[in-house]
Structure formats: C-alpha cells, structure tokens
Amino acid sequence: MKNPHILISNDDGIHAPGILALTSVAKEFGQVTVVAPDSPQSAMGHAISIGKTLRVEREELFDGIVGYACSGTPADCVKLATGMIMDEKPDLILSGINHGSNSSVSTIYSGTLSAAREGAIQGFPAIGFSLTKFSHEADLTTAKAVVRHLISQAISQPLGPGQCLNVNIPYLTLDELQGMRITRQAMGQWVEEFDQRVDPFGQPYYWLTGKFQLEDEGQDTDEYALRNGFVSITPMQHDLTDHSKLPIMNQWDLGL
Amino acid sequence: MKNPHILISNDDGIHAPGILALTSVAKEFGQVTVVAPDSPQSAMGHAISIGKTLRVEREELFDGIVGYACSGTPADCVKLATGMIMDEKPDLILSGINHGSNSSVSTIYSGTLSAAREGAIQGFPAIGFSLTKFSHEADLTTAKAVVRHLISQAISQPLGPGQCLNVNIPYLTLDELQGMRITRQAMGQWVEEFDQRVDPFGQPYYWLTGKFQLEDEGQDTDEYALRNGFVSITPMQHDLTDHSKLPIMNQWDLGL
Numbered sequence: 424m425k426n427p428h429i430l431i432s433n434d435d436g437i438h439a440p441g442i443l444a445l446t447s448v449a450k451e452f453g454q455v456t457v458v459a460p461d462s463p464q465s466a467m468g469h470a471i472s473i474g475k476t477l478r479v480e481r482e483e484l485f486d487g488i489v490g491y492a493c494s495g496t497p498a499d500c501v502k503l504a505t506g507m508i509m510d511e512k513p514d515l516i517l518s519g520i521n522h523g524s525n526s527s528v529s530t531i532y533s534g535t536l537s538a539a540r541e542g543a544i545q546g547f548p549a550i551g552f553s554l555t556k557f558s559h560e561a562d563l564t565t566a567k568a569v570v571r572h573l574i575s576q577a578i579s580q581p582l583g584p585g586q587c588l589n590v591n592i593p594y595l596t597l598d599e600l601q602g603m604r605i606t607r608q609a610m611g612q613w614v615e616e617f618d619q620r621v622d623p624f625g626q627p628y629y630w631l632t633g634k635f636q637l638e639d640e641g642q643d644t645d646e647y648a649l650r651n652g653f654v655s656i657t658p659m660q661h662d663l664t665d666h667s668k669l670p671i672m673n674q675w676d677l678g679l
Numbered sequence: 680m681k682n683p684h685i686l687i688s689n690d691d692g693i694h695a696p697g698i699l700a701l702t703s704v705a706k707e708f709g710q711v712t713v714v715a716p717d718s719p720q721s722a723m724g725h726a727i728s729i730g731k732t733l734r735v736e737r738e739e740l741f742d743g744i745v746g747y748a749c750s751g752t753p754a755d756c757v758k759l760a761t762g763m764i765m766d767e768k769p770d771l772i773l774s775g776i777n778h779g780s781n782s783s784v785s786t787i788y789s790g791t792l793s794a795a796r797e798g799a800i801q802g803f804p805a806i807g808f809s810l811t812k813f814s815h816e817a818d819l820t821t822a823k824a825v826v827r828h829l830i831s832q833a834i835s836q837p838l839g840p841g842q843c844l845n846v847n848i849p850y851l852t853l854d855e856l857q858g859m860r861i862t863r864q865a866m867g868q869w870v871e872e873f874d875q876r877v878d879p880f881g882q883p884y885y886w887l888t889g890k891f892q893l894e895d896e897g898q899d900t901d902e903y904a905l906r907n908g909f910v911s912i913t914p915m916q917h918d919l920t921d922h923s924k925l926p927i928m929n930q931w932d933l934g935l
C-alpha cells in the first residue's frame with residue numbers, strides 16, 4: 424500500500440500524549456487525519472450522539488499535522504471523519520494509544536475500542552492500542568516501537584475489510600518485553616463498590632469504584648499475555664450473537 | 680423458581696411507557712425492583728460513569744412499586760442495583776421495553792441491551808426487549824403478551840447464568856404476528872449523513888442522521904424475522920473475540 428491515508432482517534436482526548444505518540448509514528452507511513460474527542464471520553468462504550476449537536480474545531484497539533492477536536496464520543500469521531508471530514512476513505516483506522524489497558528471485559532466499556540470497532544463496522548481495517556499504565560507521564564518508547572512494527576505489518580500485509588485488532592502493550596522496557604502473542608478476550612468482570620458521600624447540601628451521591636476479577640485460567644488470553652510480559656493482540660468482531668446457543672434454542676417451543 | 684426477584688432497567692428513562700409496561704407484566708411473576716435512568720439514555724452503548732458522580736432518587740412508580748431513578752447510564756443502573764440497592768441478587772434482569780428496535784448492528788449502540796449485557800457479565804440471566812416503533816404512544820398490547828410469554832418461559836425453564844437474549848417485537852396486532860424465531864444478528868451498518876447548521880453566533884454545528892443499510896441476505900437473521908412479522912430472539916454474548924481469525928493469526932510472524 425503506497426502512501427496510505429490513516430485515520431487516528433482515541434478516547435483520552437486529542438491532546439493526550441498517547442494519541443500524539445500514535446500520530447507521530449503513523450505519519451512515518453503515510454498521510455494522517457486526526458479526529459478525536461475534545462475532552463476525555465473513557466468508558467464511553469459504543470455511545471453515539473443522537474439528538475445532541477456536535478461541534479468540530481480544526482487545530483494544528485504539531486509539525487503541521489492538523490487535528491479535528493470533536494465534542495462527541497469516540498464512535499462519533501469516526502463517523503464524522505469518514506462521513507464528513509475526510510475527502511477520501513481511510514486505508515486504516517488507529518485508536519489510542521490509550522492510557523490504561525483494554526483487556527478482558529474492559530473491551531466492552533472501552534471508548535478506545537469503540538472508535539476502532541466503529542471503523543470495522545464501516546468495513547475499514549482498524550487497530551486499537553492500549554498501554555497498561557494510566558499515567559499521562561508514562562514512557563511511551565516501548566509502545567511506539569510496538570505500534571511502528573504493527574502499522575508496518577498492517578500496511579505490508581493489509582488486514583481485511585472490517586478486520587479489527589485489540590492490541591494491549593505491557594508497561595515494560597523493550598529489553599523486558601517477552602514478545603507478542605495472539606490471544607482471546609479473557610472472561611472476567613469488574614466487581615463494583617460504591618463510595619457513598621454527602622454533598623454540601625446534605626444529599627447523597629456515589630462514586631463508582633471497582634476491582635477487576637479474572638475468571639479465566641486460560642494461557643491463551645489477553646490477561647495471561649500481559650501478566651507474562653507479552654504484547655497481546657486479539658482479533659475483534661462486532662457480531663454479538665452467541666452462535667453456540669443457536670442449535671439448542673432452535674428446539675425451544677416458540678408457540679405464543 | 681418461586682417468587683423470583685426481577686430487576687428491571689431500560690434506556691428510555693424510568694417514566695417511559697415501555698418500562699412501566701414491562702414492570703406491570705413482570706410483577707405478575709414475582710418481586711420487582713426498578714432501577715433506570717432519570718432521563719433518556721438512548722444510543723449510550725455500554726458507557727459507564729467513571730470519574731463522575733451518580734445520584735439515585737427513590738420514588739413510587741405505580742401500584743406501590745418503588746423505582747430508583749439514577750443519573751447514570753443503563754449499565755450504571757444495573758451496577759448500582761446489584762452492587763448497592765438490592766438486598767439480594769436478582770434471579771432475572773429485564774431491560775426495556777425499548778421504544779424502537781435494537782436489531783443488527785444497533786445491538787452495539789443500544790443502551791437497552793447494555794443494561795442486559797451488564798447483568799450477563801455479572802453472571803445473571805438477562806433479556807432485553809425492544810418494539811419496532813419509536814413513539815411513546817405506541818400500543819403495547821402485543822409487546823406485553825410476548826413479554827409475558829417469555830418471562831414465563833424464563834422462569835419455568837431458567838436461562839443459564841449470564842445467558843442473555845435480545846428480543847425484538849414487530850409492531851403488529853397479535854392476530855398479525857406470525858410467531859417467534861431464534862435468529863442471529865444481521866450484518867449491516869448505519870450510513871451517516873451530517874446535517875450542518877449555523878448557530879445564532881455564526882458557528883457551525885452538526886446533527887448526526889443516518890439510514891440503516893442491511894448487508895445480509897440470510898433468512899436466519901433478526902432483520903429477516905422482523906420484516907416478516909416474527910418476534911426475533913437472538914442469544915447474545917460479551918466475548919468480542921473473533922475466534923475464527925485465531926488459527927490464521929497464530930501463523931503471523933510476531934518478531935519485534
């Protein structure tokens with residue numbers, strides 16, 4: 424693929440170090456267009472803005488790269504980019520680098536992955552990148568090397584239409600990194616606790632807090648790879664049908 | 680299952696006719712707890728509120744049934760219900776009846792289904808109900824009959840832990856209804872158009888509008904069932920791994 428046009432988004436907002444790092448690597452390979460939320464949109468799932476207006480501000484990010492800061496969700500950003508902002512269709516959509524992992528069930532809550540998934544729904548190849556470190560001060564050297572390697576691969580051996588990868592990168596030095604693994608999403612859940620407080624007007628309010636609980640012993644999962652120092656690469660889909668249940672359900676008595 | 684405890688949520692808000700209809704049917708079968716958004720939360724995907732406070736207001740809905748109106752998303756409502764509001768774990772979680780269908784790719788954008796999915800992630804059986812009619816004035820007679828039938832089935836032959844069903848009901852009379860079908864999610868996408876306007880201050884803003892495009896010829900899909908007058912019942916999962924891609928990806932050169 425010569426001079427590919429790469430669309431970039433994220434959920435941490437257009438000024439987060441992760442998206443700037445991703446953009447700086449992606450522009451080594453072709454033309455980039457950055458369309459990302461104007462404020463952090465973590466845990467937005469696959470929300471879109473229906474019945475709400477959207478705003479878009481054009482601004483220079485760095486080195487002459489123009490970005491579009493959007494008032495909506497990550498999925499809105501991809502819709503705006505492909506439906507209005509870009510003159511041509513993207514060859515590849517990248518999201519991230521997210522500050523914090525998006526493995527196991529977090530793939531469902533993740534705004535980063537909703538941007539990639541929105542691209543895949545529209546038939547474009549897409550990759551979401553996440554680093555297992557929340558801090559915006561995190562060293563992105565290893566993450567950038569992994570991103571460079573995978574963009575290079577995705578361009579030399581293009582992903583299929585609508586193929587979507589979820590890439591999680593452990594926060595390690597390149598020397599410490601054990602390699603890369605193809606994985607499946609680990610089963611698990613966030614077990615919530617609610618921190619109840621009282622506001623200055625005597626009314627209760629709550630903070631959602633949670634602890635991740637892994638419910639999967641598999642050594643082929645994203646969680647296992649990350650915990651053992653490997654980059655995790657999970658192929659994603661947006662068909663939510665549980666096909667394994669269809670044969671038995673087809674024997675149900677469906678009379679009304 | 681004797682006197683099951685049924686948790687009810689939705690995305691149209693706690694005062695929508697759909698959730699009141701669902702609650703009135705569910706209470707024929709056991710104890711109900713209603714925890715739903717205090718305002719409409721359509722197309723919220725699987726968003727959750729991290730770093731934002733949540734409010735909960737207790738109120739009587741009708742016939743002595745108490746509801747909890749929550750300031751968060753549908754997924755937040757289920758987390759609040761199971762993590763804080765309910766004294767015991769629910770035997771069944773119901774979401775809806777949504778005003779508007781949630782078939783094909785809309786399952787990903789749907790707040791209604793995110794409430795059911797959140798329950799399933801936590802290991803509870805869950806069903807999302809949607810009616811193919813947006814109006815809050817819609818006649819809910821057929822929908823209530825379908826809901827009654829399926830709750831009855833889900834109680835007499837309990838769904839497994841974490842089993843999740845997406846039920847779409849065509850807007851027809853009971854006489855017109857052709858029956859029920861087990862289906863898979865049809866492939867398709869919303870093709871967006873952005874309606875650009877200028878605000879009173881001279882600044883541009885956008886409305887997201889879209890048209891659904893079916894990309895699936897299958898006669899075993901949710902869309903096919905609905906278009907032919909059948910209730911569609913799709914088993915849902917929250918493992919987003921594209922397992923079909925794993926064998927070929929395991930042959931990739933993963934050297935860094």
